[in-house]
Amino acid sequence: MDVAAPTVPLHCTFAESDWQRLAQHWHAVALSSEVGEAPFKATLLDEPLVLYRSGGELVVARDVCPHRGVPLSKGFADGEGVVCPYHGLRFGSGGRCNRVPASPTHTIPARMRLHTYAATERYGMIWVCLAKPSVASEEEIRIPPMPHWDDPGFQQINCPGFDIAGSAARQLEGFIDVAHFAWIHTGTFADPNNQEVPQYTVTERHGGFGADYYSTVSNYAADSGRSVPPGYLWLRHFEVHVPFTATLTIHFPNDGERLVIMNCASPVSKHRTRLLVPIARNFDLDVPVEDVHAFNHRVFAEDADMVESQQPEYLPLDPLLEIHIPADRSSIAYRRALREQGYSDFFLR
Numbered sequence: 228m229d230v231a232a233p234t235v236p237l238h239c240t241f242a243e244s245d246w247q248r249l250a251q252h253w254h255a256v257a258l259s260s261e262v263g264e265a266p267f268k269a270t271l272l273d274e275p276l277v278l279y280r281s282g283g284e285l286v287v288a289r290d291v292c293p294h295r296g297v298p299l300s301k302g303f304a305d306g307e308g309v310v311c312p313y314h315g316l317r318f319g320s321g322g323r324c325n326r327v328p329a330s331p332t333h334t335i336p337a338r339m340r341l342h343t344y345a346a347t348e349r350y351g352m353i354w355v356c357l358a359k360p361s362v363a364s365e366e367e368i369r370i371p372p373m374p375h376w377d378d379p380g381f382q383q384i385n386c387p388g389f390d391i392a393g394s395a396a397r398q399l400e401g402f403i404d405v406a407h408f409a410w411i412h413t414g415t416f417a418d419p420n421n422q423e424v425p426q427y428t429v430t431e432r433h434g435g436f437g438a439d440y441y442s443t444v445s446n447y448a449a450d451s452g453r454s455v456p457p458g459y460l461w462l463r464h465f466e467v468h469v470p471f472t473a474t475l476t477i478h479f480p481n482d483g484e485r486l487v488i489m490n491c492a493s494p495v496s497k498h499r500t501r502l503l504v505p506i507a508r509n510f511d512l513d514v515p516v517e518d519v520h521a522f523n524h525r526v527f528a529e530d531a532d533m534v535e536s537q538q539p540e541y542l543p544l545d546p547l548l549e550i551h552i553p554a555d556r557s558s559i560a561y562r563r564a565l566r567e568q569g570y571s572d573f574f575l576r
Contacts, residue, residue, distance in 0.1 A: 233358050236273040240497035242571055246272060250357040252470060253370050255491040255503045256287075257353045258385050266309045268300035270495045271355055275300075276344070278353060279309050281319040285348065287355050288322045288341035299341070321361070350376055350489060350505040351385040371468035373489045374476050375507045381485075384506040386520050389527045391500040393534040395471040395492035396542035398500050400561055401530050402473055402490040403465050405440050406554035411529045415522065416446055424554035435467040436560045446477050446486065448522060456480055465557065469564045484510040497541070502527060544570065 233250050235243050249272055256269045257278060267278040268290060275290035277299045290298045297313040304310070307326070308319030317326035322341030327333065345359035349370045359367060375381045391398055401407070406424045408417040427440040441460040447453040462478040471492040476485060486508045493501040504523065543549050544566050551559060 236275075239273045241272065245570055247358075248569060249470060249494065253347075253354045253356045253368065254471070254493050255350075255352040256355050256493055256501070258388065258503065259348050259351050259353055260385070262353060264304035264306070264309075266300045266302055266304065268298070269501075272357060272494055273496045274357060276355065277309070277341075278346075279304065281308050284320045285346055285353065286318075286320070286322050286341070286343060287346040287353070288318075288343045291342070292316060292318075293324075293339060293341065349373075351383060352491065352503055352505060371466075371472045371474070371489075373474055373487060373505065373507065374466075375485055375487050375509070376505070378507075378509075380509045381487075381507045382509070382512050384508070384516055384519055386504040386506065386523050386527075389502040389504070389524065389531070390495075391502055391531045391534055392498070393500060393531070393537065394497060394541045395494040395500045396565070397534045397537055397540070398492045398502060398530070399467075399471050399473060399490065400542060400558050401534050402475070402492075403438070403467060403557040403561065404555075405442070405463070405557070406552070407533070408444050411533060412526060414449065415526050415529060416449055417444055426553070427556060429556045429560045431560060431564070435469050435473075435564055436557075437467070438465040438557050438560070439463075440465070446479070467557070467561060467564070469561070469568055470570075479510065481510065484508075486510075 235246050239246055254271055256271050256276065257267060261267055262278045262280060264280055269276045269278060275298065276287055277290040278287050290300050292299055292311040294316050295313055297311055299309050299311055302310045302312045308317040310317045315328040316324055318341055319325045322343040324335050324339040327335055343361045345356045345361060345363035347354050347368050350373050354370055356363065376383060409419050409422040413419045421444050425442055427438060429436055429438045440463045444461060445455050446461060459480050464476040465473060467473045471494060473490045475488045478485060489505045491503040493503060495501050542562065544562050
């Protein structure tokens with residue numbers, strides 16, 4: 228098992244101290260359905276990864292063959308592991324080499340194995356922690372909770388990954404922002420004439436915070452034709468888990484109807500984000516999943532257009548660097564939580 232402290236990638240775009248902090252957290256990097264026996268390429272915190280399954284085991288490793296440094300993601304699966312395309316070395320369970328075609332009768336060196344990372348599967352996604360080698364105990368697997376995912380009557384949906392040319396912090400802050408609905412999401416669910424943001428409360432917790440936002444902004448699709456009872460206040464309950472994960476639970480007019488959205492902003496690099504979004508809901512179960520994917524893709528695209536154009540590109544943690552309004556309570560709490568966890572101004576530069 229690898230035991231050395233994680234090393235910063237060669238072409239890392241983050242400050243080293245920030246990278247080391249981010250590496251301690253679990254990040255969703257792929258949908259479980261995307262990863263089979265064939266090598267799957269992903270990138271987390273500038274670290275190129277290869278993901279595959281062998282003998283029923285999920286393997287997440289640095290995307291480098293230890294023989295001559297070729298990315299294993301360029302290789303293929305042969306039923307007993309992933310084969311490097313350069314010299315045919317094969318790697319199976321635990322990232323161990325189990326075949327060297329050029330020297331079939333020789334003992335394979337114990338060091339001939341991949342640099343693996345701890346990984347687990349939750350909510351239809353693969354989560355990785357770069358600071359933990361190979362295997363992590365249940366106590367070490369601190370995946371943010373997703374309300375209702377396993378509750379009876381709730382449908383589980385995983386949206387296809389969405390790439391954003393912007394920072395994970397900006398994307399996450401956009402997800403918890405409640406003042407942009409009437410300006411950005413009028414093509415999907417919001418009313419352009421419903422612009423005022425009522426006061427809402429933010430409750431700080433260890434590792435993040437919660438926020439309850441009551442408003443008359445409907446969450447029905449703009450073209451759904453559904454009406455809302457007069458005076459109905461929609462409750463949007465946010466739970467933010469620093470650094471880049473948050474859940475939103477929306478209470479619908481019909482008693483007990485809930486929609487839960489988990490926003491997993493996976494930091495590919497300082498400059499790019501892979502957005503993964505599992506959804507749980509207990510209504511409209513007859514609506515094709517493809518329609519759900521299409522609607523949410525439109526919402527993601529509306530947000531991405533703003534995130535990709537923001538200046539500065541990265542989130543300013545100094546409260547004096549941008550001007551705030553009362554509707555920014557969640558944003559202010561998020562930035563404060565990042566500062567308190569010791570992150571530097573890498574969000575700015």
